[in-house]
Amino acid sequence: xxxxxxxxxxxxxxxxxxxxxxxxxxxxxxxxxxxxxxxxxxxxxxxxxxxxxxxxxxxxxxxxxxxxxxxxxxxxxxxxxxxxxxxxxxxxxxxxxxxxxxxxxxxxxxxxxxxxxxxxxxxxxxxxxxxxxxxxxxxxxxxxxxxxxxxxxxxxxxxxxxxxxxxxxxxxxxxxxxxxxxxxxxxxxxxxxxxxxxxxxxxxxxxxxxxxxxxxxxxxxxxxxxxxxxxxxxxxxxxxxxxxxxxxxxxxxxxxxxxxxxxxxxxxxxxxxxxxxxxxxxxxxxxxxxxxxxxxxxxxxxxxxxxxxxxxxxxxxxxxxxxxxxx
Ligand code: FPP
Ligand code: MG
Ligand code: MG
Numbered sequence: 001x002x003x004x005x006x007x008x009x010x011x012x013x014x015x016x017x018x019x020x021x022x023x024x025x026x027x028x029x030x031x032x033x034x035x036x037x038x039x040x041x042x043x044x045x046x047x048x049x050x051x052x053x054x055x056x057x058x059x060x061x062x063x064x065x066x067x068x069x070x071x072x073x074x075x076x077x078x079x080x081x082x083x084x085x086x087x088x089x090x091x092x093x094x095x096x097x098x099x100x101x102x103x104x105x106x107x108x109x110x111x112x113x114x115x116x117x118x119x120x121x122x123x124x125x126x127x128x129x130x131x132x133x134x135x136x137x138x139x140x141x142x143x144x145x146x147x148x149x150x151x152x153x154x155x156x157x158x159x160x161x162x163x164x165x166x167x168x169x170x171x172x173x174x175x176x177x178x179x180x181x182x183x184x185x186x187x188x189x190x191x192x193x194x195x196x197x198x199x200x201x202x203x204x205x206x207x208x209x210x211x212x213x214x215x216x217x218x219x220x221x222x223x224x225x226x227x228x229x230x231x232x233x234x235x236x237x238x239x240x241x242x243x244x245x246x247x248x249x250x251x252x253x254x255x256x257x258x259x260x261x262x263x264x265x266x267x268x269x270x271x272x273x274x275x276x277x278x279x280x281x282x283x284x285x286x287x288x289x290x291x292x293x294x295x296x297x298x299x300x301x302x303x304x305x306x307x308x309x310x311x312x313x314x315x316x317x318x319x320x321x322x323x324x325x326x327x
Pocket of ligand 3: 089092093239
C-alpha cells in the first residue's frame with residue numbers, strides 16, 4: 001500500500017515507524033518452537049499491506065504523543081488479530097492463495113492453520129494486556145464483533161430483511177470493527193482528545209467497511225497477479241458481495257442468465273467462469289464502485305474535529321485510496 005501522504009516529514013516519520021512495527025511483529029511470532037515460528041510467520045512474511053498498523057500510526061499523529069511506545073504495541077495488536085482471523089478465514093473459505101502464497105491450511109492442513117490462528121490471537125491478547133484494561137475491553141468487544149460478523153455471513157438474511165442491509169451488517173462486523181479499533185487505538189495512545197478519538201473511531205468504522213467492499217469488487221474485477229488471491233473465490237463459495245448483490249437486485253431481463261447462474265452451483269468450473277465473465281461486464285460493478293466512493297466521502301466527513309493540516313490531509317487521502325485500491 002503506497003503511503004497516501006504528501007507531507008514529506010510526515011511520510012518519513014510513518015515509514016520509520018512502520019519499520020519499528022515490522023520488527024516488533026517479527027519478534028512477537030518468534031518462539032522456542034521452529035515449527036510454530038514457521039507457521040506463525042508464514043502469512044506475515046508473504047507480504048500484506050499493513051493497512052491496520054498504518055492506520056494506528058496515522059491516527060496517532062492526530063494526538064500530541066504519536067511516538068508513544070503504546071502506539072507500536074497497538075499496531076502489533078491489530079495486525080496480529082487480523083492475521084489470526086485470516087488463518088481461520090482461509091479455512092472457512094477454502095482459499096488456496098493469499099498474498100501470493102499458498103494458504104496455511106493448503107500447506108499444513110486445517111488443524112495447524114486453525115491453531116496458528118489461535119496462537120496469533122493469543123499473542124495479540126497478551127500484548128493487549130500491556131495496554132491496560134480499557135484496551136482489553138475494546139479488544140474483547142472488537143473480537144465479539146469480528147466473530148459475530150463472520151457468523152452472520154454464514155446465514156441468509158432474515159425473512160423480509162433486505163439482503164444488502166444484511167450484508168452491510170456482516171461487513172461492519174467482520175471488517176469495520178477492527179479497522180475502527182485501529183483508528184481508536186491510534187488516537188487514544190497517541191494522546192488525542194476524546195472528541196478526536198470518537199471522530200477517528202467513526203471514521204475507521206466507515207473506512208473499514210469501504211475497505212471490505214473494495215475487496216469484494218476486486219474478487220470479481222482483478223486477476224490474481226494484482227490481488228494475490230484467486231479471483232472469484234467469494235463467488236465460488238457463495239459468499240455474497242456488493243457487486244453480486246447489486247447484480248442480483250437488477251430487474252433487467254438481460255440478466256436472466258446471470259441470475260440463473262448465481263442461483264445455481266458456482267463450484268462448477270464452467271458455470272463459475274461464465275458468471276465471473278458476466279459480472280465483469282455488468283453495470284453493477286460500477287454501481288458498487290460508486291457506492292464505495294460515497295462511503296469514502298462519508299468517512300472524510302467524520303474528520304471535522306481533527307485540526308486541518310498534513311495529518312487530516314493524509315487521513316482524507318487514506319479514505320480515498322481505499323475506494324480505488326487495486327490490491
Ligand atoms: C476476510 O474476509 C475475513 C475477515 C475480515 C474476518 C474474519 C474473522 C474471523 C475468522 C473471526 C475472528 C477470528 C480470530 C481468530 C480473530 P473475506 O473472506 O471476505 O476476505 P478475503 O478475500 O481476504 O479472504
Ligand atoms: Mg476469505
Ligand atoms: Mg471469508
